[in-house]
Amino acid sequence: MRIGILGGTFDPVHNGHIYLAEKSCVKLCLDKVIFIPSYLPPHKKGIKVASAKHRFNMLKLAILENKKFKISDMEIKRMGRSYSVETLRRLRKKYGAKAELFFITGSDSLKELDKWKNLPEILRLCKFVIVERPGFKINRKPDGFILLHINAKDISSSDIRNQIESKSVKSLIPAKVKAYISRYKLYIHAQHAQ
16 A cells, blocks of 8 residues: 655645645656644744644645545544654554555755654654755755645645735635635634634
8 A cells, every 4th residue: 555644734724735735646647645733842942832632633634535544643642742753653553564655745845854753763664755846946855755746736834824814815714614714714914723
């Protein structure tokens, strides 16, 4: 089985995340993609994020129509800071040695790689896939990494949070997610509903 793993804060999930998962599915011949929202992202200390419950619910709505997309609450249940190596250990235990795990991340993560916990072990547990994001050009592919060219969308969750009141974000996020944000008044006046 070939399994894509897409972790992140998803604050909120947007069309760029969905597009990335869809294209990765095709290009890597994946059987499924597991979205794993973090409880507390380790590299975003001091940044306020919407509650894990809201982020999980928005993600669940966003992936509902794609049968290959799954969601896992393992990092939310674990609570505290989430580290990819711990998540990959659990996934490896769950799916066994024969499963091929593809850890998918954007090229913006490359500048943070030296801060990742146990990167050598991560590279043993999975195939590390980097997708070039607009504004984060890859000059040299690190050894042992897969570079995936998919013409990634130039969408960021922080832009959506900042524009939610002043601009239409309808084309940036799934309609069900937009409705959820409106219903719970998330990202209003830079205050996150809990």
